[in-house]
Amino acid sequence: MTPEELRELAEKRRAQLKQPRCRLNVCLAAGCQSxxxxxxxxxxxxxxxxxxxxxxxxxxxxxxxxCAEGPLVLVEPSGLLYQRVKPEDAGELLDALEGAPLKRLxxxxxxxxxxxxxxxxxENAGVIDPExxxxxxxxKGYEGLIRALTDMTPADVIAExxxxxxxxxxxxxxxxxxxxxxxxxxxxxxKYVICNGDEGDPGAFxxxxxxxxxxxxxxxxxxxxxxxxxxxxxxxxxxxxxxxAVKRMQNAIKQAQKAGLLGDGILGTSFSFNMEVxxxxxxxxxxxxxxxxxxxxxxxxxPRPRPPFPxxxxxxxxxxxxxxxxxxxNIPPILRHGxxxxxxxxTEKSKGTKVFALAGRVKNTGLIEVPMGxxxxxxxFDIGGGIPDGKKFKAVQTGGPSGGCIPEQYLDMxxxxxxxxxxxxxxxxxxxxxxxxxxxxxxxxxxFMDFCKAESCGKCVPCRAGTDQMHGILTKIxxxxxxxxxxxxxxxxxxxxxxxxLCGLGQTAPxxxxxxxxxxxxxxxxxxxxxRCPAGVCKIKAPAEVHA
Amino acid sequence: MSESILTLSIDGKxxxxxxxxxxxxxxxxxxIAIPTLCYLQGLTPVGACRMxxxxxxxxxxxxxxxxxxxxxxxxxxTQTPRLQEYRRTIVELLFAERNHVxxxxxxxxxxxxxxxxxxxxxxxxxxPYRYPRLGVDxxxxxxxxxxxxxxxCGRCVRVCDEIEGxxxxxxxxxxxxxxxxxxxxxxxxSSETCTSCGKCVHVCPTGxxxxxxxxxAEMKKRLQFLPYLTLMREARP
Ligand SMILES: Cc1cc2nc3c(=O)[nH]c(=O)nc-3n(C[C@H](O)[C@H](O)[C@H](O)COP(=O)(O)O)c2cc1C
Ligand code: SF4
Ligand code: SF4
Ligand code: SF4
Ligand code: SF4
Ligand code: FES
Ligand code: FES
Numbered sequence: 120m121t122p123e124e125l126r127e128l129a130e131k132r133r134a135q136l137k138q139p140r141c142r143l144n145v146c147l148a149a150g151c152q153s154x155x156x157x158x159x160x161x162x163x164x165x166x167x168x169x170x171x172x173x174x175x176x177x178x179x180x181x182x183x184x185x186c187a188e189g190p191l192v193l194v195e196p197s198g199l200l201y202q203r204v205k206p207e208d209a210g211e212l213l214d215a216l217e218g219a220p221l222k223r224l225x226x227x228x229x230x231x232x233x234x235x236x237x238x239x240x241x242e243n244a245g246v247i248d249p250e251x252x253x254x255x256x257x258x259k260g261y262e263g264l265i266r267a268l269t270d271m272t273p274a275d276v277i278a279e280x281x282x283x284x285x286x287x288x289x290x291x292x293x294x295x296x297x298x299x300x301x302x303x304x305x306x307x308x309x310k311y312v313i314c315n316g317d318e319g320d321p322g323a324f325x326x327x328x329x330x331x332x333x334x335x336x337x338x339x340x341x342x343x344x345x346x347x348x349x350x351x352x353x354x355x356x357x358x359x360x361x362x363x364a365v366k367r368m369q370n371a372i373k374q375a376q377k378a379g380l381l382g383d384g385i386l387g388t389s390f391s392f393n394m395e396v397x398x399x400x401x402x403x404x405x406x407x408x409x410x411x412x413x414x415x416x417x418x419x420x421x422p423r424p425r426p427p428f429p430x431x432x433x434x435x436x437x438x439x440x441x442x443x444x445x446x447x448x449n450i451p452p453i454l455r456h457g458x459x460x461x462x463x464x465x466t467e468k469s470k471g472t473k474v475f476a477l478a479g480r481v482k483n484t485g486l487i488e489v490p491m492g493x494x495x496x497x498x499x500f501d502i503g504g505g506i507p508d509g510k511k512f513k514a515v516q517t518g519g520p521s522g523g524c525i526p527e528q529y530l531d532m533x534x535x536x537x538x539x540x541x542x543x544x545x546x547x548x549x550x551x552x553x554x555x556x557x558x559x560x561x562x563x564x565x566x567f568m569d570f571c572k573a574e575s576c577g578k579c580v581p582c583r584a585g586t587d588q589m590h591g592i593l594t595k596i597x598x599x600x601x602x603x604x605x606x607x608x609x610x611x612x613x614x615x616x617x618x619x620x621l622c623g624l625g626q627t628a629p630x631x632x633x634x635x636x637x638x639x640x641x642x643x644x645x646x647x648x649x650x651r652c653p654a655g656v657c658k659i660k661a662p663a664e665v666h667a
Numbered sequence: 668m669s670e671s672i673l674t675l676s677i678d679g680k681x682x683x684x685x686x687x688x689x690x691x692x693x694x695x696x697x698x699i700a701i702p703t704l705c706y707l708q709g710l711t712p713v714g715a716c717r718m719x720x721x722x723x724x725x726x727x728x729x730x731x732x733x734x735x736x737x738x739x740x741x742x743x744x745t746q747t748p749r750l751q752e753y754r755r756t757i758v759e760l761l762f763a764e765r766n767h768v769x770x771x772x773x774x775x776x777x778x779x780x781x782x783x784x785x786x787x788x789x790x791x792x793x794x795p796y797r798y799p800r801l802g803v804d805x806x807x808x809x810x811x812x813x814x815x816x817x818x819x820c821g822r823c824v825r826v827c828d829e830i831e832g833x834x835x836x837x838x839x840x841x842x843x844x845x846x847x848x849x850x851x852x853x854x855x856x857s858s859e860t861c862t863s864c865g866k867c868v869h870v871c872p873t874g875x876x877x878x879x880x881x882x883x884a885e886m887k888k889r890l891q892f893l894p895y896l897t898l899m900r901e902a903r904p
Contacts, residue, residue: 419837575843580717583842615753621731
C-alpha cells in the first residue's frame with residue numbers, strides 16, 4: 120500500500136467510527152478478562168442484537184487503566200465509565216444509553232486518577248480495538264512511519280529521537296537516540312531489531328498492557344527503528360505467560376504484512392523489514408539483553424559479559440538494537456509531533472511520561488501514565504487515592520527486584536531517573552508498590568531476595584551462592600533467630616554480590632536490602648535484638664526455654 | 668597484515684599487547700598472576716567464576732580479566748585489598764555451597780579450588796555451610812561424577828562441546844539448584860553421545876569428575892594436554 124492509500128483507509132475508518140449514535144468499549148485486556156470482561160462483552164453484544172438497536176456498537180478495547188475496578192466499560196461519546204460490570208448488567212447499561220447514567224455502576228472520571236495522568240504511550244489504550252489495523256490508522260497510526268520513510272533520512276530519524284531526550288524504559292534509562300546511533304554506525308552484513316517484551320518484574324504489567332491494547336504502536340516503533348539503524352529483521356520477544364499479548368501481536372504483524380507495512384518495499388519505498396514473535400519461557404533473567412539474545416538463538420538463556428554490547432555484536436554476532444516495549448511505543452508520537460514536542464514534557468534529564476503499575480496499599484490500583492517529574496505524593500495520594508482503611512503510609516517500592524524502598528521523607532521528590540537513584544532506588548521498568556504500617560520491611564527485603572535467588576541463572580558464583588546466603592540470613596532475621604554478626608555478614612554479602620556479579624540481576628539484587636537497611640535499620644534491630652517484629656508480620660517464636 | 672600493538676600498565680608495570688588479547692593473557696605473559704577458576708586456555712572464556720576481577724582506572728565496575736580485552740593506555744590493578752577480600756569471599760561461597768571435605772576427596776592435593784583457597788588466604792569459611800545432599804553417578808564404566816564437589820565452572824560443558832564435539836554435558840536448573848547433567852539428565856553410563864574420551868575429567872578443576880579405580884589423592888589431573896587443546900582449537904576454521 121502507498122501512503123495515500125493508507126491515509127484513505129484511515130479517513131474511511133474515521134468516518135465509519137463517527138456513524139453510530141453511541142458505542143460501548145469493553146475492556147478485553149488481561150486484567151478485565153480475568154474477571155469475566157469477555158462475558159460482559161458477549162452479553163452486551165447479544166442484547167444489542169436482540170433489541171435490534173440501530174446505531175449502537177460494542178467494541179473490545181485494551182486496558183482502560185483502573186484494572187482493580189474491572190471489568191470496565193467506556194461509553195462513547197458521553198465518556199461515561201462503568202466499573203465492576205457483570206454480564207447481567209448488560210440490559211440496564213443499554214437502557215441507560217438514552218436516559219440518566221446508571222448510577223449503581225458509574226465510575227467517576229472527574230477525579231485525579233484520570234485528570235492527573237498524561238497519556239502518550241497509552242493514548243490509544245481503551246480507545247481503539249487492538250485487533251483492528253484500521254482503528255489504529257484512524258487514530259493517526261503509522262503517520263510517524265510515513266513521515267520517517269518518505270520525508271527523512273535514517274540520520275534525521277535518529278536526530279529526532281535524540282532531540283526527544285527519550286531514555287530506555289526497560290530499566291537502565293540509557294538514552295535511546297545514542298543507542299540507535301551506535302547501532303547505525305556498527306558494521307555488519309545484517310542487523311537486527313529486538314523488542315524486549317519479557318517483563319519479568321513481579322507485579323509489573325506495563326508492557327503487557329501496551330502489547331494487548333495497542334500492538335501496532337510497538338510494530339510502528341520497531342519499523343522506524345529498523346529504518347534508522349539499517350536493520351532487515353526483527354523479533355518481538357514476549358513471555359509465554361502473556362498469551363493474549365502474543366496473540367494480539369501476531370495478529371497485528373499479519374495485518375501489517377498484508378498492508379505492506381512489513382515485508383519488502385514498505386509503503387512503496389525501497390526499505391524492507393520483517394519481524395516475528397518469539398516466546399520467552401518465563402525466566403526473569405531472559406529480560407537481560409544478552410540472555411534474551413542467547414534465548415532467541417536457541418541457547419540456554421544466560422547472560423554473557425559485556426562488552427561486546429549487542430549494538431556491536433548481538434544476535435548471531437550481528438549488530439542488534441534492543442529496546443523495551445514502552446520505549447518503542449514512544450517512537451510513533453515522537454515522529455508524529457517531533458522530538459522537541461516530547462522534550463517539552465517531563466524534566467531536564469528525564470523526558471516524557473512513564474507508565475507505572477501502581478499496586479499495593481493504595482485505593483486505586485492499576486495502570487497509570489504520568490509526566491516525569493510528578494511527585495511520589497501526587498502519584499500515591501492524588502492518582503492512587505491514598506492509603507485505604509485509614510492506615511499510615513510507610514514506604515513505596517520502585518524498580519522491582521532491582522529497586523529499593525523509599526520512605527515518607529522523600530514523598531515530595533520528583534519522579535525521575537536521577538532523583539530515584541539518589542535515594543537508593545531506581546525507576547526500573549515501572550512497578551510501584553505502596554506499603555503502609557502493616558508491612559514489615561525486613562519481610563519485604565526477604566520477598567525480593569527470595570525472588571532473585573529463585574531467578575538467578577546460576578552462572579556466576581556471587582549471585583548464585585550469595586543470594587542464597589542472603590536469603591538465609593533474612594529468613595533468620597524474620598524468624599528472630601539472627602545475631603548482630605549475621606547482620607554484619609548480610610551487609611558484607613550485599614557489597615560482594617553487588618560488585619562482583621556478572622549481570623544486572625546479581626548486581627542489583629542487594630538493592631532492596633540496602634535501601635531497607637538504610638531507612639528502616641531500626642526494624643532489623645528490633646527483630647535481632649528485641650526479637651520482635653514491629654509491624655507484627657513476622658511470626659517470631661517466644662524464646663526457647665533456657666536449659667541449664 | 669600487521670597487527671596493532673597496544674601498551675598498557677598492569678600493577679604499575681608497563682606491558683605491551685596485541686590487539687584482541689585479554690588482560691589475563693597479557694598479565695600471564697608478563698608473570699603477573701591473576702587467580703582464575705572457570706577460565707581454561709583453549710576454551711571460550713565465559714566470565715562466570717568472577718575470581719579474575721580486576722580494577723581498571725576510570726571504570727567504576729570491576730572487570731573480569733579473562734574476557735576483557737586490553738586497550739591502549741589502560742591502567743589495570745590486580746591485587747588491591749578490596750579485590751583480595753572479594754576473591755576470598757567468593758571462594759568461601761563455593762566451599763559453603765556444596766560439600767568439600769578435602770581429607771576424603773580423591774582430588775586432595777590436586778585440586779584447583781584448594782589451590783585457590785590457599786592463594787586467597789582462606790583459613791576458614793565465614794558463611795554457613797549449606798550441606799546439600801547431592802548424588803554421585805558412577806554408572807560410566809571409566810569415570811564418575813560427584814556433584815557434591817562441583818563448582819559449576821562449566822569447563823566440562825565447554826570442552827565436551829567445543830573440543831570433543833559431543834556436547835554430552837550441559838547445565839540444568841537455575842540459581843543454587845543449578846547442576847551439570849549428561850545428555851537428557853540421565854546416568855552418564857547410559858549416555859549415547861559420550862565418546863569416553865576423558866577430556867572433561869581432566870579439565871575439571873575439582874574432584875567432581877574423576878577416573879575410576881584411583882585411590883584418594885591419586886586423581887591427578889593431566890593438565891599437560893591443555894596446550895594440545897589450544898592447538899586443536901586454533902586449527903578450527
Ligand atoms: C535481570 C534483568 C532483567 C531485565 N528484564 C527486562 C525486561 O523484562 N524488559 C526490558 O525491557 N528490559 C529488561 N532488562 C533490561 C534489558 O537488559 C535492556 O537493558 C533493555 O531491554 C534495553 O531497552 P531500553 O534501552 O529500551 O530500556 C533486564 C535487565 C536485567 C539485568
Ligand atoms: S548475576 Fe545472577 S543472573 Fe546474572 S549471570 Fe550471574 S548468576 Fe546469572
Ligand atoms: S574438590 Fe577440592 S576443595 Fe573440594 S573437597 Fe575435593 S580437594 Fe577439597
Ligand atoms: S568423556 Fe569426552 S565425550 Fe564423554 S562427556 Fe567427557 S568430554 Fe564429553
Ligand atoms: S563437573 Fe567439574 S568441570 Fe564440570 S562444572 Fe563441575 S567443577 Fe566444573
Ligand atoms: S485490564 Fe481492564 S482496565 Fe486494565
Ligand atoms: S576466570 Fe574470569 S571469571 Fe572465571
